[in-house]
Amino acid sequence: MLLRPERVVPVRKSLQLVGLGMAFNAIPTFIEGEKFRPLGVLHRHGLSTILLNNVVSPEFRNSPAFPALLTGLWYFLSVYFADRRRQPFGVQAETAQQKFDAVFFKGRQYEADFDPEGLLGALMTAVTIWSGSWFMQNSPRFTDTQVFLLGAGLLGSGTLLARVAPNYAPISKPLWTPTFVLASNGWTILKYLLVKVAIPYLPLAVTNALAVVGKCNLETYFLGELSLLALRYEFAEGRSFWTIARSWLYKFCSPAVSQLLLTAAFDASLVAFAFLCNAKGWKIRLL
Incomplete structure (x- = not known):
């Protein structure tokens, strides 16, 4: 199509x-x-x-x-x-x-x-x-099954290529490799499906928070990053909180699992920020 x-x-x-x-x-x-x-x-x-x-x-x-x-x-x-x-x-x-x-x-x-x-x-x-x-x-x-197969296929194909040809197809975010694009797109689609399936069972307040993220995703991301930046200078002596968290997680988990946990934590922080905005009746509209 x-x-x-x-x-x-x-x-x-x-x-x-x-x-x-x-x-x-x-x-x-x-x-x-x-x-x-x-x-x-x-x-x-x-x-x-x-x-x-x-x-x-x-x-x-x-x-x-x-x-x-x-x-x-x-x-x-x-x-x-x-x-x-x-x-x-x-x-x-x-x-x-x-x-x-x-x-x-x-x-x-x-x-x-x-x-x-x-x-x-x-x-x-x-x-x-x-x-x-x-x-x-x-x-x-697409049906939910087709969306799942698409996301899993992209994630799996990117991971498989990285294993088969690590010299030419690594999964590298800084280099923005095609295998990274495949894997990250697949993971994003799977997260989309997870939210879609979960919405009917979530409390209304959480659903409203997710709606804020969906309609103003860039704004919530930008304001969330500003909050983290302010905390960084105030409490972490200029170090990123993600750097501190990554160093701590590496003691217990592999780099891949650590990155997955950090991504999940960041997604949760966006929903929490949107939940606060919805509860307070704040209107976020930068774009």
Whole structure:
């Protein structure tokens, strides 16, 4: 099923997303004197959406050939420009993405505790946007069983590829690899199905909180991140709470299980924040 060309994200919303990202990344710049990140995650998402909707023709953008082309281009650039082509992702600091970022963001490349800006990874960000649009427009036609099989298939295929070809298909969030996109999309679809199945059995207050997250997901995420950032400077001496929690979990769990638990905790924090807003009657409307 192809996407309908008329279903596009307004430019105004994408520009506001870029503005939110710039405002958020400006906070540590002013507080700690860090270098400003001109193309953080939110920036790239907004810019990618603008380019997709205004540069690429709707007929091509909404066909399966578009994500296939972007994925192929990502692989070619990632392997061809890597320092070691037989292990193009073995050392993150020696990847092709590092080379591109070094040209455009001197002094802001990969470090042990800092993900790269990821210009090359923006190609796969566009694929993620495409897949999300595809699922949004086609999910009403799917049964719950079909949604489960789709999510499990994506998650399983990404994990299997990473095991079969770890040198060329690792699951890496900083590099935004195709296998990471497959696995994360699959996990997201499974979480969507879990919420859908659980809604009839949840208390009304929790359902209302989930509705707030669904309608204002970006706003609740942004305000939640601001809260964590404030706590970080107040109580954690500049360290991220996620870094502290990850270090603690690594003592008891594998990295994969730790990441899963942290993701679940973050999702729960968003619902809790939305629950508070709903209980207080607060209206969140930034976009």
